[in-house]
Amino acid sequence: MAAVPEIHVAVGVIFRQGKVLIARRPEHVHQGGLLEFPGGKVEEGETVQQALVREIREETGLRIAPESLVPVIEVRHDYGDKRVFLDVWQTSSAEGEPEGREGQEIRWLDVRELTDVDFPVANRPIIRALRLPRQYAITGTVENEDAFVRRLQQSAECGGPELTLFRAPELSVEAYTRLAHRALEVCQATDAMLMLHGYPSLIEHLPQARGVHLPWREARQFATRPIADNYLLAVSCHNEGEIAHAVQLQADFITLGPVNPTPSHPGAHGMGWRRFRALVAASTVPVYALGGLSLTDIDEARGAGAQGIAGISFWWSDV
Numbered sequence: 001m002a003a004v005p006e007i008h009v010a011v012g013v014i015f016r017q018g019k020v021l022i023a024r025r026p027e028h029v030h031q032g033g034l035l036e037f038p039g040g041k042v043e044e045g046e047t048v049q050q051a052l053v054r055e056i057r058e059e060t061g062l063r064i065a066p067e068s069l070v071p072v073i074e075v076r077h078d079y080g081d082k083r084v085f086l087d088v089w090q091t092s093s094a095e096g097e098p099e100g101r102e103g104q105e106i107r108w109l110d111v112r113e114l115t116d117v118d119f120p121v122a123n124r125p126i127i128r129a130l131r132l133p134r135q136y137a138i139t140g141t142v143e144n145e146d147a148f149v150r151r152l153q154q155s156a157e158c159g160g161p162e163l164t165l166f167r168a169p170e171l172s173v174e175a176y177t178r179l180a181h182r183a184l185e186v187c188q189a190t191d192a193m194l195m196l197h198g199y200p201s202l203i204e205h206l207p208q209a210r211g212v213h214l215p216w217r218e219a220r221q222f223a224t225r226p227i228a229d230n231y232l233l234a235v236s237c238h239n240e241g242e243i244a245h246a247v248q249l250q251a252d253f254i255t256l257g258p259v260n261p262t263p264s265h266p267g268a269h270g271m272g273w274r275r276f277r278a279l280v281a282a283s284t285v286p287v288y289a290l291g292g293l294s295l296t297d298i299d300e301a302r303g304a305g306a307q308g309i310a311g312i313s314f315w316w317s318d319v
């Protein structure tokens, strides 16, 4: 049987005053009745930006400048009857008042109001990507518990990271759990999200955490998603096979690296941005670039299709 050709779809996430523009797909079309972001098929000879400007104009009447578009994520999905490549871009500078020009219902929704079941399945990673920040901050070595908590507090006071991974393989389970409780208190005060590092059952002892990040050696032991859907599941990946496994576990996001050689993993070669970009293209979940990166690498990472960067050195310095 001949392979079903992949359809290149330009998908536009239009932000205005913190909300995004959502439409309802007419009942009779593919994935009908579900919510969607405006957009449509990229036509022959068009760039994705041109397609977005055209589709958004046709479907909503809004005018967008192609240079205001910023990449969000690329999602490849096989619906069985159709294979789509959703090329997702965002803008916050659409002009005009939107109307459902094709008779579709439209409305502005807060990103937190977007729920998986209301959208086509292929949209899940888009919803994750819109909720996740550009930086995934990983904590450094714990030499002293009080100093560690002070360090976290200081960072929180100056508008610290939205998403932090509390990683401390040097601690015993008891010490980790004890310190995680303190770290969670700091994060809760500023509404920041804290991910636990290790194994799934940690979340049972620390249910206020946002989720669990599994190192690869842990992730490989599971065949299905090991934590509930209301938590975030993250997996550390280094190659195609690991990414495919993380997708199978329904990870909400992954880290991928090392992009550059890093002192925390001596001897490991950096994969470089070219290979990173190729691997990201094969991932259907948001990817954070990891390994020897600084804040100035965010644009490079995003240009390679990543959600952003993950790491210790760009935000953590020992006190």
Ligand SMILES: Nc1nc2c([nH]c(=O)n2[C@@H]2O[C@H](COP(=O)(O)OP(=O)(O)OP(=O)(O)O)[C@@H](O)[C@H]2O)c(=O)[nH]1
Pocket: 007, 009, 010, 011, 029, 030, 031, 035, 036, 037, 038, 039, 040, 041, 055, 082, 084, 086, 120, 121, 122, 123
């Ligand atoms: N616009 C849009 N399409 C999506 C989303 N998610 C998703 O799976 N798709 C799929 O992408 C494919 C193409 O989108 P479309 O139906 O909007 O295409 P279009 O505007 O060119 O419509 P047409 O069929 O009238 O030419 C559809 O199979 C649709 O199910 C989404 O969030 N927005």
Ligand SMILES: [Mg+2]
Pocket: 038, 039, 040, 041, 055, 059
């Ligand atoms: Mg459309």
